[in-house]
Amino acid sequence: MQFDAGMKSKPATMADTDRFSRTVVPFEHWYLGFPATLSPVLNLVVEGAGRIDAAELRRAVATAAESCPGARLARRGNRWSDSRRPPPVRCATGTVLDRTTLNDVAELRRPLPVHGAYCEVVLCDGEFPAVVFRASHAVMDARGLRLWALDVFRALRGEEPEGAESVTTVAELDDPLIAQADAKNQDFVLPSLLGVPADARFGGHRWWRRSIDGTFPAVAARLATELARLSGQETVPVSIPVDLRPYHPQVRSTSNFAVTVSLQVTPEDGWQATQQQLLTVLSERRGTVRAPGPEVLKVPLGLLRMLVRGVDRKARRTDRFSSLAGVNSLGRTSADAFATDAFEPVATYLLAPREPASPLGLNVVESDGRTELTLSWWPGEEAAAGAERLLDALGESLSPAAHRERATLLPPVPADGSAGPGDRTVVDLFREQVRARPDAVAISGPEGEVSYAELDRRARVVAAELRARGIGRDTVVGLCTDRTVAAVTGAWGALLAGAAYLPMDTKHPDGRIRDLLQDARAPLCLTQHPHDGRDFLPEGCDRLVLDELSYASDPGEPPTPPAPSDLAYVVYTSGSTGRPKGVDIEHRSLTNYAHWALREHGIGPDTRLPLLCSLSFDVAQISLVLPFLVGGTLLLMRDELDHLSLQEVIEAGATALALTPSHLDLITRLGLRPGAVGTLMVIGEQFTRALALRAREVFGPACRIINLYGPAEATIGVSDHVFDAERDTGANVPIGLPRDGVSLFLLDAERRFVAPGETGELYIGGVQLARGYRGRPDLTRQRFVRLADGTRVYRTGDLARRLPSGEVECCGRVDDQVKVRGHRIEPSEIAFTLESHPAVAAAVVVPRTPPGRTDRALCGYVVLQPDVPPVEVSELTEHLLERLPSYMVPAAMLVVAEIPRTVNGKVAASALPDPFADAQAPADATPLDDTEAAVAKIWARVLGTDPDGMGSGTDFHQLGGDSLAMIAMVAEVASELVGAAQAEVFTRRAPEFLAEPTLAQVARLADAVRTA
Known part of the structure; x- marks a missing residue:
């Protein structure tokens, strides 16, 4: 152990000490009378993870001492004065301070004053650093010590110290x-x-x-x-x-x-x-x-x-x-008070001396x-x-063991006794399949079939190009492609290069894609025709068009495969601060998920798994990764999701589907034929028993329906439950138990373990946790916290309870976050984007349930600026579409005079007007023609509303319809009004009325296609 006494200061002059002077009070005189062997020193310890630079700490201590002169006192008889010498910072190099070494660190027992200093700071810069603020009780009490310590950390963060400069004493x-x-x-x-x-x-x-x-x-x-x-x-x-x-x-x-x-x-x-x-x-x-x-x-x-x-x-x-x-x-x-961008506080505690006769x-x-x-x-x-x-x-007495045991869920031992993945990554597993099954079909779709050997060669071409550009470990490359062979090639090429990929949706606006690439600090974006001509690259980010690479030659073996601690991919989720946040997923997390998911979900060489979800959705990684680790086949479909492409991919031999409850609900309503599908992996939203029963009717009793739970921050899925109609009698299907290497905890609002039977917030611990939020240490500290035993956990915001069976059931949210088609949405991000429009003074977005519906739709409310020309709602919608994904654009938007609020400042949602109340009122008294009346009946079935009162100008979106409901509506209009012969033509022309989906527009296109 090395010991560094730090910098020395010049002695203070009399003029220096006049600025701060006060009397010694009786309490302090008592402590001054303690013998040196009973030095009354208070130690405020801040343990953490990360690093604190000693030189920066010395500067911060000196800065804080300027505003807290009580930390640098000298005694002259019965008076204290400012010595003008900053408290010394001593470095105990290699010292690990924890519960086991608490009494072995000599620096914590050194008497004060030393060389005249009544305060000092000790930096234990071992593997897990700790900062100890030490003060003689003769100059400070514990709360005064905390005031000084807080100012030191403010200075470390570059903030202005709050200061404590009063010379008033307790005796006065x-x-x-x-x-x-x-x-x-x-x-x-x-x-x-x-x-x-x-x-x-x-x-x-x-x-x-x-x-x-x-x-x-x-x-x-x-x-x-x-x-x-x-x-x-x-x-x-x-x-x-x-x-x-x-x-x-x-x-x-x-x-x-x-x-x-x-x-x-x-x-x-x-x-x-x-x-x-x-x-x-x-x-x-x-x-x-x-x-x-x-x-x-x-x-x-x-x-x-x-x-x-x-x-x-x-x-x-x-x-x-x-x-x-x-x-x-x-x-x-607050833990944030003792945090910096490089240091995460884990524990703060006080070590006080044993006082005489006390x-x-x-x-x-x-x-x-x-x-x-x-x-x-x-x-x-x-x-x-x-x-x-x-x-x-x-x-x-504070935290009963019975509560801790019942509110902690550990994974069951695998039935086959299989061990974890060890140090192997998904790259290792993929290359094993390439060597074992080079001629097996890896990808099947509209572009034909691609073997494992061909996919590997293409991915190595991409990897070689990335490495030639200096891109490797922990570098993020954008992936902006359609759901094509190029998407798979790009993702695996990035992984083979040791880099991480950032999957994005080509349907998102250029501004959104640009912001994600910039936030992720991506030096390169992989794309394909026709998206190579779009203007979504931020400054400093290059473009690599996958279609233009030559895949004819073999580039040789890839470099050293990534390590478990390397970054694998980054996905972005909606942010409550108005800015989306990137989730950094490491290889160890992805491989651990894949290891148990392959086993539990029965995915093997015969599995044919379609890619149904947007690439930007973390659920898409199920299809993009799992089949290639066991010799299975990924099925690609037409880029546009509709009832025809869904039926095509099912008829192409799909044996399993990974999808959201919204997608499953759509499939059950479309009347699609189940084909060979034997496994449904349902994830992303609350899964109701009613939907599970409908899925069982469609796919048959032999089909395994698995409710898979997991936020992006915990790598796709952490628990699962196979639906059992006889056992699962609640309104919602349970999410089951955690799987290998994952633990679940139920805690209340004060992070106490909930009592048996009570509902609490669900926290996730274990190997699948993300590294954190990209470039957001503050947000990472808020959401990734530590339990008292040091376990790092992610607070999901999901409310859950433990059922008598021992499994977990989700039952709501602790915040305003909502799910739309499996996508997590923070309404505040949409409101923030609305407020960026120059005509908007204030905005709020709340979810509402349209009449006759069980799902919720987003509704936007805006207050306009008083001194600007009025703006149409259509312009505000266009403003959002230029910046946000379509699923984040509210189904309805209203201009209001003010945002009503409760007495505690929260939005009074119940006092806002209901945009769906008058949505069915006809724009005029003109009766509907026969086709329009037939379309109205279809809309009523799809949206669960009343056809009476609909007019030719009634808007599908204003009735609460979203993109999945639109697919169901188009399918029914094509089947009932257009006819089987022209159904595909009508479906392909559906984008013609997407911008203005009124009864009249849909009926007009149906008539045009039917009579063509």
Whole structure:
């Protein structure tokens, strides 16, 4: 272990010290009287992952000390003054600070002041770094220490420190609790909870720590009550330090501003009574307050040291103290407050000294979803065992083991006992199939058949071209192609090159594609004709047209295959901040998913799996990856999804389908023939039992219907459940149990494990978690968090509960996110895009359920700027279409005078007008002709609404119709009104009325095709 004392500073002059000066208060004089062997040093520890540069930390400490001069004090008699010397930063190189090494790090026990400094910072820059803020209790209390530490991290992030420059002392406050402070007349009659070891020595102490999931209201009262219960006594005094800063907001200081209140705690009354007692003390400003009075200032420090040794010796000998324990709650601090772009805080806790003649000290620090407990006592074998039992009991009182066990779901052991994928990646598995089945059909579709050997050769051509351009590991290349052989070649070419691919939908507007390429920092985009002529490349991104490569020659073997930790692909999802976010998926995550999915879903050499979903959707990776790992075949269909192309791909021999419930619902309504399909992998949305039953009728009882669950951030799927009509009797099909290497957790809003039977938010842990959000460390920290045991988890936002069977059922969202055809949509992103229009002052997007429908449609509401010309809704729709995918464009849009809000500032959705209420009102009184009336009846069936009241100008979208409902509508019009002979012609001409899908337009085209 190396030790670096850091930079030295020049001594301060008298002029320097005049800027900040205050008196030494009695409380501080008491601590100055502690012997060196009992140095009263507070250690605020911030553990994390990532890195903190020592030089940057020194600069930040110096910057924060300018705004918090209490961190660099020097003493001159009975006054503190600003030394103008920043606190030293010491580097304990190679030191790992965790629960097991807590008492072995010498830097945490060094007395202060050292070389005149009463504060210092220690950087433990081992594999998992930690920053320790150290201060003598003579100059700071724990909350003052936190103020200084927060400013150091603000400076690290380049932010302006908030500062704490007040020279007002606690003795100068006009506060009744200060006036009542008294350190005399204390009865030392209570035995300690842990007992005093026979060999206890002056100044000796050891720390113990426990991390607990969740945060808890009135945590100090809860813990005080539990300690009292463990004592076995009816009523006992417990000490609780109270911070006076909130009651004197004009004073912002790092100095000692806490007073200790003694409460009489009766365990039988419950923690609520303890909390009420504390609140009464604070509200009425009276109670039993323990603190040294002014008389202590008259005691010389030498004599004070003798007194301190004497009272501590008596307490050790008699094992008697004035209270049962001291419970010090530091309050709650956001984890982001101790974060930088390069450092993710994992745990924050306080290590305080054992004070002379004081009882057991319990310190509590809460951060986002986590409570840290530390206690200090004399070392000893029995004391250590007792401390561990005590922390176990306190943890159990806050977080019962029964809750943790029931709310934690672990994967079952595979029936075949198969091990995980090890260090192999999907690239290794693909190349194994190329060698084993070179002539097998890898791809079949409109372009013909492609063998494994041919696909491999084409992918290696792409890989060689990428490598020639310097593209390799962890570089992202865009993939903007239709669902063609070029798409497969490009994706696997990028993987063979060691790079990652970013799949995008060619139907998305150029602006959207450009933004994704720029956000992903992609230096190259793979594309094909006719998209090579589009203007979607950002500055610094080149284009490689896959159609123009020569695939005739063999480029040789690809370079070293990617490692499990390398990036495999990036997919973008809607962002709540108005900006889509890229999810970085590593090879280890993708391979782990593939390993269990191939086994559980029965995918093998005979599997023929179509690519139904948009390439930009993470579900598409099921078809783009899985078949090629076992010698199966990918089926490609016509680029446009309609009832004809669906039937064609099923009749082409599809044996399995990977699709969303919306797609499955469409198939069941189209009356398609099931062909050889024996497996349905349904994913992306809530899967209802009613839809599962309809699918069973269409595909037959032998077809396995699998409900697959998983967000993009956890690599496609993490759990599955095979539908059983007799067992699954709830409204929704369960999502089952997690699979290999994945765990699920049910936590409440405070990140506590929910009680058995309760609903909680679903968190996912394990090997399939994404690396994070591309270029968004702040958002990554918000969504990818750590449990108390260090497990990294992703908070899904999905509400779920554990069923009596032990499996999980999803039952809603904790936020406003909605699903449209399996795509996650943050309505705020659409509103943000609407507000980018110069005529829009404010916008909101909410989901509504059209009359007679069970699914929801997006509705947009805009408030126009007062000083600009009015704008038509059609212009706003066009504005969105130029920037967002079509599925994110609201089905209806209304201009309103204002956005109604509730008293707490949230949008009052119920007070907004319903755009579907008058959607069926005819534009005029002209009766419908026969064809229009027939189309109206079809619309009513497809949309679940009433045909009466529809007019020739009624708009399909304004009735709540989306693109999948449009496919069903076109199929029924083609079948019933056009006739089988002209059905394909009508379907191919359907885009002619997509821009204006009114009854009149659809009827006009139906008549034209039928009579042609």
